[in-house]
Amino acid sequence: MAIVLIFLARGIYWAYTFSDYFESPWEFGDIVVLLFILVVSSFYIIPAMGILQGRKYGYYLALFMLSLEIPLSLLLFPIYPLAILFGALILALLFYFILKNRSYFQEFDKTDKKVIFGLVLGVILFLLSYGYWLTLPTPQEYYKMISKEAREKGDWRICDKLKDGIFWVKGWESLGGYRSECIKDFAVAKRDAGVCRSISSINVRFNCYVDVAQELNNKSICDLIDEEIVNYGLQLGVNKIERCKGLV
Incomplete structure (x- = not known):
């Protein structure tokens, strides 16, 4: 349950951080900005739901996100050494606990394939939306x-x-x-x-x-x-x- 809560918190945190990237108020393209936020946060919230249900997609997506976050966070080590070190340690522990409890997750089936396929489509939609946003005036x-x-x-x-x-x-x-x-x-x-x-x-x-x-x-x-x-x-x-x- 602690792992689920951490992933949910990360999803909310990145949704807030990502929305702050855009200058407010959003004069136009509100739907595009909301798509960004939903896609980014879903990469944490969906794994959290998968872990809660013991689904294999939750297992793979959680490991995938942690594999990205740990090295990326270490890139900021020279700027915020203690905070980044502490954060990377927590992420590494999450990675370890998920691997250790692999037996908790069900076998990979059609449901897992559909969820992962949906996220891949979400990434494509995200990239298309971002490309469209770049064409808009500030x-x-x-x-x-x-x-x-x-x-x-x-x-x-x-x-x-x-x-x-x-x-x-x-x-x-x-x-x-x-x-x-x-x-x-x-x-x-x-x-x-x-x-x-x-x-x-x-x-x-x-x-x-x-x-x-x-x-x-x-x-x-x-x-x-x-x-x-x-x-x-x-x-x-x-x-x-x-x-x-x-x-x-």
């Missing part, structure tokens, strides 16, 4: 494209193609993101403080008023700052309207 490039399109067409609503917040988590839009930055770019370019109201992020919305006021060299623009920004500033002990005027 989130930063995509943001610049949409921001430029909105300004050229004179419609800030084009910025709705972008996202705010982190991933798809509802309620995190106040953290800001490419949509808010895109609308701010539009408002500053058009010198239209009224557009700033459409920005969901409090900080970006405040910066929008400041930037427009600076463009127009008009401190009265700061008086348009909404109540939400004012209340947020009061919580921090800052008068946002006066702060804005001081920056113009």
Whole structure:
């Protein structure tokens, strides 16, 4: 059971680590990124399920993954010597215990073949998805494209193609993101403080008023700052309207 839990934990850890490799928020290609995460984590979760059921595919896949991880982890030894040494030791012990308990696993049959074949297809899908992802613009490039399109067409609503917040988590839009930055770019370019109201992020919305006021060299623009920004500033002990005027 301990081996199963370790493999499950590794699957979750690598899913999180791999997802962090992609710049958030994912403006496009969410399905592609999810495919990456599912394929990577499945190489730990599926062996864990196989070991739990005493299936031979769990035995072979677990040994395969450990055979990859142990030498790869040792490559990082010069950077994190103690942590890598400790981790490699645990992985080596797992390898030993799985080999020692080979008799626990059933004979290799059609079920094992199907699972391993499915994982091979998963790897192919992973490589195809990764190749497709490489052809896409980065989130930063995509943001610049949409921001430029909105300004050229004179419609800030084009910025709705972008996202705010982190991933798809509802309620995190106040953290800001490419949509808010895109609308701010539009408002500053058009010198239209009224557009700033459409920005969901409090900080970006405040910066929008400041930037427009600076463009127009008009401190009265700061008086348009909404109540939400004012209340947020009061919580921090800052008068946002006066702060804005001081920056113009």
